[in-house]
Amino acid sequence: SRSYTVTLLPGDGIGPEVISVAKNTLQLVASLEGIEFKFKEMPVGGSALDLTGVPLPEETLSAAKDSDAVLLGAIGGYKWDNNEKHLKPETGLLQLRAGLKVFANLRPATVLPQLVDASTLKKEVADGVDLMVVRELTGGIYFGKPRGFSTNENGEEIGFNTEVYATHEIDRIARVAFETAKKRRGKLCSVDKANVLEASMLWRKRVTELASKYPDVELSHMYVDNAAMQLVRNPKQFDTIVTNNIFGDILSDEASMITGSIGMLPSASLGESGPGLFEPIHGSAPDIAGQDKANPLATVLSAAMLLKYGLGEEKAAQRIEAAVLDTLDRGYRTGDIYSAGLKLVGCKEMGEEVLKSI
Amino acid sequence: SRSYTVTLLPGDGIGPEVISVAKNTLQLVASLEGIEFKFKEMPVGGSALDLTGVPLPEETLSAAKDSDAVLLGAIGGYKWDNNEKHLKPETGLLQLRAGLKVFANLRPATVLPQLVDASTLKKEVADGVDLMVVRELTGGIYFGKPRGFSTNENGEEIGFNTEVYATHEIDRIARVAFETAKKRRGKLCSVDKANVLEASMLWRKRVTELASKYPDVELSHMYVDNAAMQLVRNPKQFDTIVTNNIFGDILSDEASMITGSIGMLPSASLGESGPGLFEPIHGSAPDIAGQDKANPLATVLSAAMLLKYGLGEEKAAQRIEAAVLDTLDRGYRTGDIYSAGLKLVGCKEMGEEVLKSI
Ligand SMILES: CC(C)[C@H](C(=O)O)[C@@H](O)C(=O)O
Numbered sequence: 001s002r003s004y005t006v007t008l009l010p011g012d013g014i015g016p017e018v019i020s021v022a023k024n025t026l027q028l029v030a031s032l033e034g035i036e037f038k039f040k041e042m043p044v045g046g047s048a049l050d051l052t053g054v055p056l057p058e059e060t061l062s063a064a065k066d067s068d069a070v071l072l073g074a075i076g077g078y079k080w081d082n083n084e085k086h087l088k089p090e091t092g093l094l095q096l097r098a099g100l101k102v103f104a105n106l107r108p109a110t111v112l113p114q115l116v117d118a119s120t121l122k123k124e125v126a127d128g129v130d131l132m133v134v135r136e137l138t139g140g141i142y143f144g145k146p147r148g149f150s151t152n153e154n155g156e157e158i159g160f161n162t163e164v165y166a167t168h169e170i171d172r173i174a175r176v177a178f179e180t181a182k183k184r185r186g187k188l189c190s191v192d193k194a195n196v197l198e199a200s201m202l203w204r205k206r207v208t209e210l211a212s213k214y215p216d217v218e219l220s221h222m223y224v225d226n227a228a229m230q231l232v233r234n235p236k237q238f239d240t241i242v243t244n245n246i247f248g249d250i251l252s253d254e255a256s257m258i259t260g261s262i263g264m265l266p267s268a269s270l271g272e273s274g275p276g277l278f279e280p281i282h283g284s285a286p287d288i289a290g291q292d293k294a295n296p297l298a299t300v301l302s303a304a305m306l307l308k309y310g311l312g313e314e315k316a317a318q319r320i321e322a323a324v325l326d327t328l329d330r331g332y333r334t335g336d337i338y339s340a341g342l343k344l345v346g347c348k349e350m351g352e353e354v355l356k357s358i
Numbered sequence: 359s360r361s362y363t364v365t366l367l368p369g370d371g372i373g374p375e376v377i378s379v380a381k382n383t384l385q386l387v388a389s390l391e392g393i394e395f396k397f398k399e400m401p402v403g404g405s406a407l408d409l410t411g412v413p414l415p416e417e418t419l420s421a422a423k424d425s426d427a428v429l430l431g432a433i434g435g436y437k438w439d440n441n442e443k444h445l446k447p448e449t450g451l452l453q454l455r456a457g458l459k460v461f462a463n464l465r466p467a468t469v470l471p472q473l474v475d476a477s478t479l480k481k482e483v484a485d486g487v488d489l490m491v492v493r494e495l496t497g498g499i500y501f502g503k504p505r506g507f508s509t510n511e512n513g514e515e516i517g518f519n520t521e522v523y524a525t526h527e528i529d530r531i532a533r534v535a536f537e538t539a540k541k542r543r544g545k546l547c548s549v550d551k552a553n554v555l556e557a558s559m560l561w562r563k564r565v566t567e568l569a570s571k572y573p574d575v576e577l578s579h580m581y582v583d584n585a586a587m588q589l590v591r592n593p594k595q596f597d598t599i600v601t602n603n604i605f606g607d608i609l610s611d612e613a614s615m616i617t618g619s620i621g622m623l624p625s626a627s628l629g630e631s632g633p634g635l636f637e638p639i640h641g642s643a644p645d646i647a648g649q650d651k652a653n654p655l656a657t658v659l660s661a662a663m664l665l666k667y668g669l670g671e672e673k674a675a676q677r678i679e680a681a682v683l684d685t686l687d688r689g690y691r692t693g694d695i696y697s698a699g700l701k702l703v704g705c706k707e708m709g710e711e712v713l714k715s716i
């Protein structure tokens with residue numbers, strides 16, 4: 001039987017609850033598909049800070065590197081919000097992404113027919129939205145140097161960061177995006193600010209050059225401010241979006257909120273080789289942590305992405321995706337996606353219903 | 359009688375049409391309020407490129423500097439899209455902002471009761487939205503140095519920009535924002551990415567320090583990705599937002615689209631002293647240029663902001679604002695905000711109706 005090691009990183013807040021559900025789900029499909037999982041649970045984020053003094057302990061990173069795939073819950077919480085930069089939970093996440101070299105972050109934003117009412121957009125605008133944001137994840141202003149604090153010629157304090165992209169960084173994320181678009185509806189929109197930023201001008205140039213290798217993908221370009229508008233005006237115009245790290249951070253969150261159900265949205269972060277990192281796009285929700293109220297479906301769907309993109313276990317992935325839809329069809333809802341007449345359940349019970357559907 | 363010089367910069371696309379309407383409007387309220395206007399029309403953007411070879415001729419900048427206020431139509435068009443950086447219409451606009459030192463860009467996003475159906479958001483979400491984005495306009499990654507293209511240690515091409523803020527730049531925009539919030543509903547949300555960027559950490563620190571001087575303003579902080587979500591989820595939670603140049607570019611466009619009627623939204627860009635720059639937030643719309651289809655109301659309302667913020671002529675400004683509402687109440691609509699049962703008019707006729715309302 002096929003055997004895989006999966007590092008589980010529950011993290012903070014609702015992380016442990018949703019990871020526990022996803023683990024049970026993985027275990028059940030594994031037994032049905034003749035897969036064997038070895039799970040290794042490691043600390044990251046605020047809980048790692050409390051335990052070891054750093055947000056990404058070396059043991060966690062090496063366990064992650066040594067595994068076939070990594071499933072993360074969520075990180076962060078009020079408690080650590082005022083920590084210095086190197087002691088922030090977020091810094092652990094950035095170190096993990098850099099350490100695993102997962103430069104391509106895939107963030108689907110899909111409006112499920114069962115949940116179209118959850119969107120704040122009018123039904124006719126939200127209905128049928130199905131887009132994928134491909135976000136560059138290990139470059140740009142998040143990691144660019146020089147960065148820091150200094151004094152300018154007037155003796156004033158300054159804070160500064162560098163937005164920088166090299167050709168190979170643009171090319172590799174663009175390739176992932178073209179391939180992604182090809183498997184979807186064949187439309188790729190590259191988002192930049194090439195009317196102002198040199199880093200964006202190089203981005204646009206390289207993406208445009210690569211297009212000739214993907215004749216079956218229709219490439220367009222859009223400025224980031226316009227993209228932020230178009231996502232509200234008519235999100236259905238988009239199939240696949242590719243953009244840099246910071247624009248991807250903003251636009252993928254905007255796109256996810258357009259679906260109205262961010263408790264449902266998974267993500268995959270992939271590198272050239274080595275294990276991928278899979279996580280729900282929602283945060284650690286400290287206000288409802290430990291209350292069995294969290295929606296575990298984003299993490300369950302992240303586990304499906306782990307099977308599909310991380311391990312090539314397409315069939316097992318489809319089992320999970322189908323089970324999630326079936327559970328929704330049977331009327332089960334956590335609080336975040338609940339509407340009158342349906343069955344309100346907690347995190348655990350939702351997990352059990354998914355297992356039944358499988 | 360009070361006498362002012364106003365530089366008119368029609369620019370490109372629909373710019374000349376909407377400026378012509380705004381000019382007539384200014385002239386009428388002037389005669390009613392005992393104001394005298396001297397108008398000077400100068401080229402900027404693509405039309406300046408065609409005429410003089412540069413997007414901001416020296417004569418245009420010095421005329422603007424010598425006047426009491428500047429009213430801009432719109433700049434840009436397909437024709438110049440592939441120009442080199444220093445020959446882009448956009449570069450002319452950036453040079454104008456820098457030349458006039460207008461560091462504070464005020465962008466209201468208001469959903470008028472008459473136009474609530476124009477929003478793609480559900481009525482209960484859009485109804486009553488009334489927020490103001492205060493965007494830093496002459497600093498950050500738009501102007502930061504070093505910037506450009508270079509070769510990295512692997513011999514690869516790189517494109518790079520610098521996001522940088524000095525304390526005085528943060529303090530002066532924060533002061534404008536606190537003052538703005540004070541005159542509105544007393545709530546200020548500062549948007550940054552302080553969990554990742556040093557430039558944002560300094561931003562947050564300075565804004566927080568200034569808060570003690572404005573005890574009647576309630577300050578909160580939000581990460582930019584979350585702000586992009588919250589604008590879609592519940593825009594009514596916002597009163598005044600203050601943020602850096604690039605985040606302000608993205609979020610103010612998103613906010614404006616949430617109103618559903620960007621053909622209605624004005625903006626004001628102000629400096630420490632010297633003339634302010636007033637412009638509609640919409641673009642040059644080359645596809646409908648010269649067809650008498652443009653909505654002139656954003657420019658007319660920009661003229662009202664010019665009277666209020668630029669010249670301190672509050673009463674004249676209110677006359678214009680009231681006239682715009684009255685024209686809408688009387689059922690007149692340009693194509694972009696038209697709905698069945700109302701009176702569809704072109705740019706010129708809309709302008710004449712505003713004059714009648716005044
Ligand atoms: C927590 C934060 C550092 C992170 C990011 O900005 O990348 C988060 O917003 C995300 O999008 O995964």
Ligand SMILES: CC(C)[C@H](C(=O)O)[C@@H](O)C(=O)O
Nearest residue numbers: 195196225448449451452607
């Ligand atoms: C045209 C462009 C340079 C400009 C900007 O990015 O500032 C525009 O988008 C705006 O917001 O006024």
